[in-house]
Amino acid sequence: MRRLKLVPEKTNIDFFKIALVTFGGSVVLTLASIILFVAIGLNYGIDFKGGTTIRVDSQTPIDTGKYRTALQPLKLGDVMITQVFDPTSSSEKHVAMVRVQAQSGQESITPATTQAIEAAIKKVDASATFPSIESVGPKVSGELIKTAVIAVLAAVAAIVFYIWLRFEWQFALGAVAATVHDVALTIGIFVVFQLKFDLSIVAAILTIVGYSINDTVVVFDRARENLIKYKKMPLRDVLNLSANETLSRTVMTSGTTLIALIALLVLGGDVIRNFVFAMTWGVIVGTYSSIYVAKNIVLQLGVKRDWSKPSDKNAGTNFSKGKA
Known part of the structure; x- marks a missing residue:
């Protein structure tokens, strides 16, 4: 051999x-x-520049590709979308984290931008809900x-x-x-x-x-x-x-x-x-x-x-x- x-x-x-x-x-x-x-x-990402994390709960399997495509017209800069496992949620619920970089030097995105993100995700996932929003500042x-x-x-x-x-x-x-x-x-x-x-x-x-x-x-x-x-x-x-x-x-x-x-x-x-x-x-x-x-x-x-x-x-x- x-x-x-x-x-x-x-x-x-x-x-x-x-x-x-x-x-x-x-x-x-x-x-x-x-x-x-x-x-x-x-070119620092969200981890080093600060930004906002939006939790998305859905009754249907998360499609990160569709989420990313839906958010592109908003021109938010660096956006990270990851599907996560939450042991506290029911087996029928799917969870994703949408992380958006800080806009124009601000510590977090504005309420108007948050509403635009939620509306864009709703278009591709009607069952999506947004139970929590967290921000990470420059410090x-x-x-x-x-x-x-x-x-x-x-x-x-x-x-x-x-x-x-x-x-x-x-x-x-x-x-x-x-x-x-x-x-x-x-x-x-x-x-x-x-x-x-x-x-x-x-x-x-x-x-x-x-x-x-x-x-x-x-x-x-x-x-x-x-x-x-x-x-x-x-x-x-x-x-x-x-x-x-x-x-x-x-x-x-x-x-x-x-x-x-x-x-x-x-x-x-x-x-x-x-x-x-x-x-x-x-x-x-x-x-x-x-x-x-x-x-x-x-x-x-x-x-x-x-x-x-x-x-x-x-x-x-x-x-x-x-x-x-």
Whole structure:
């Protein structure tokens, strides 16, 4: 029985051959993403801008597509419609949440706008009722932004601490650089295309961070084994060998993940499209950074060869130049 092979079992690719283009390009794109974020800013969704949530109860199954089409002529801006399960409701009642962004800097939509929304939904669902209306002001939204930033930074800090304990500080810095690269480029593409940025995208970024680190750790783990095994091989060659030995695993893992994500991107609908797009982009840049960013940092810093020794005064100088 023949196995599917996306790449040959043995490859000999020099990943540092065009480092000026790959690593240099990553540095430029990361800086550009940060500048664009500061200069233009993200297109924040309701979670971060504030808005109003209208609960809709209906005796018929909720059709979010019809609701969205009915509300389009009102030009309300960012509108999110989700069907929810309410255990306190009877089995014959269906519940949906219609979330509308704050209008013209106000904390909530006006009564006239609320009536227009209810009338539009009534046209496509005569049994719809509106038992509650809740508003989220800019202050709460601002707190959500701070919490989201803290969540991302805490995740990165925990990962860096883990890498530092398991490997060496040079590997930790390489992992940090790769993670910053992935997060910055993800935010950058959302700035460029002005895609809605809400809490679901924060969840996607946290997932991207974990995925990228997992890929980086696989390469680093093999590099540590090879550094002990090939004590006289130059560090550049050891890192290239490690990346080549794990290339098949990297391609298979990323490839199968992308197949599922692309299917969701095409068939999943508008509700999850931005989330899936962020995940798809993150898998691509995360795989790229584990090969072309993290290893370059380790190469520049240098590492010790034998982990059985407690320290190595030459780490960071000798072996970065290929001396034994």
